[in-house]
Amino acid sequence: MLGRCRYTLVGKFTNAMPKMEILRKSFIAQTQLFGGVKIAHFNSRDIYIDLDNEADHISVWTKQKMYIGGQLVKLQVWTPTFKPGEETPIVPVWVTLPELPWHCYYMDILTPLLSPIGKALYLDSTTMQKSRGSVAKVRVQIDITKERPRHIWLGFSEKDHTIGKWQIIEFDDVPLYCLYCKHQGHSLEECPVKERDEDIKRRKETEAIKKGQGK
Template identity: 30%
Template sequence: MAILATGQPNLEAGQSQSLHYDDFPPLNSCSKLKIGTPRLPIVPSLPNERECKIGLLRNRHVLIGLELQEDFINVMAKNIYYLLAKDGYLYTMKPLIYDAKFKVEEETTLTMAWISFPDLKPTFFVKESIFSLATAVGKPIHLDMATINKTRPSCARVKFQVDLLANFPKFMEMETVNEDTKETKIERVKIHYDRLPRYCLHCKVQGHAEEECRSIHPELHQYVARD
């Protein structure tokens, strides 16, 4: 279990640690259309061959119901998809995580990204240990294949779900306990966030922060000189 101690995330882990995580429930992805509202039926270009439930929500949003965690991960792995509607038009859409707090007038602050632990010893390259570390910053989803197969001992990598408005520590302390001698040892583990998107509280969208917002800072607009 990850807790905060002395301002840093802290994890207590025994040598025989065995944590149990519930299977993911049916998952939803809400895709925001760039422009327009398509006519039903619609055919998405999703990266899964299994059947999914899809329908218009409201205000340029399409709700996609997925039953398997694998499909949810695959859908959220890309930044853009296309919808072929009954009217023959191809609509672009941006996938977003849908939950009970979702607001159609705002883009959610939840996203999925990769997190790496470059200083973690290969002896801790097991799902239970890495998932416990990842809970300090978000909700762990799955490990990458190099971590599972232990073919990249220099770095452990896990995909996780995170709130973009949360704090993102750069280090965490991992306390290991020798269950025979009861001796404890504290190790500092570095946290690296791979291409984490930014969130603008003014526009309520993912992709940029307030200091990059052209609505707040109109001087950031680039004007093209005309001949």
């Protein structure tokens, strides 16, 4: 059932949404899709974007944002737990693998290697062309609320699992995520919503104490 929405994205406008006709034309002009797309209005700020193939889904999603009708729209992967007032912690990030062995510069090797971290999406151009030997870079879908390992075991033998190396893993520009307001861009300690709610709570407690003292 959920598989029918596996190529669905959510577009979240930061301000007013343009008319749907303008939205559709601008989206198609900017994305150069291989397949079709259906765009549906959800509310005044959110839209559903149904793509029909994985290549289009990845290429659009990894843009992370677009400007449509002069308005910023954030692009996020859809999940069954989608709520309009929240942002998903599922994001695409670049993962760097310094001094990766030369024979490992291929998706069929890197996909299972990185599976404990997330879903490998694609290689950067220099890794794919093997024109840079110092590091490999892979775009990976991760959950930024989960712990990120600094290294992972890379085995060289199917028979002897002790032969291999600990491969260093570096994550580039991972956005912050607040578990309180469920938004990207700041930590729990810096959450303005949490600060506001705590301030309201303190005021109510102070008022309750004053009322109690007045009796």
